[in-house]
Amino acid sequence: MTLSSLIIAHLVGDFLLQNDWMQRKTVSSFVCSVHIAAYSVPFIMLVLAGRLEAWMLLCILTQHWLQDRFSLHRYWMTFFRQTPPDKWPIGPLCMDQSFHLAFIGLLCAL
Numbered sequence: 001m002t003l004s005s006l007i008i009a010h011l012v013g014d015f016l017l018q019n020d021w022m023q024r025k026t027v028s029s030f031v032c033s034v035h036i037a038a039y040s041v042p043f044i045m046l047v048l049a050g051r052l053e054a055w056m057l058l059c060i061l062t063q064h065w066l067q068d069r070f071s072l073h074r075y076w077m078t079f080f081r082q083t084p085p086d087k088w089p090i091g092p093l094c095m096d097q098s099f100h101l102a103f104i105g106l107l108c109a110l
Helices: 003-016 029-048 054-070 072-079 091-109
Strands: none
Touching: 003 029, 003 091, 029 054, 054 072, 054 091, 072 091
């Protein structure tokens, strides 16, 4: 397993396989779960190909669900008084992706 293949799987799952309806994941556990089901597809392919351990997949999906459902990156931005969304509209997306990718990177380091 390489970090680059996990980053590609993340980008495919979080962008290519997500639609507008799934973007409402912060207001509904059901919507967030559907998003995670779609997000998991490229990672499941890596597990089936023997390039990702199942326990790592479970960790990635759990972290992704918790962060997306509860907008944990926004709490981080507020706590550290980072530039608010009205002054940096893409900021929350950048923070969200930074957290997801940092987690995947840390998992690979184990």
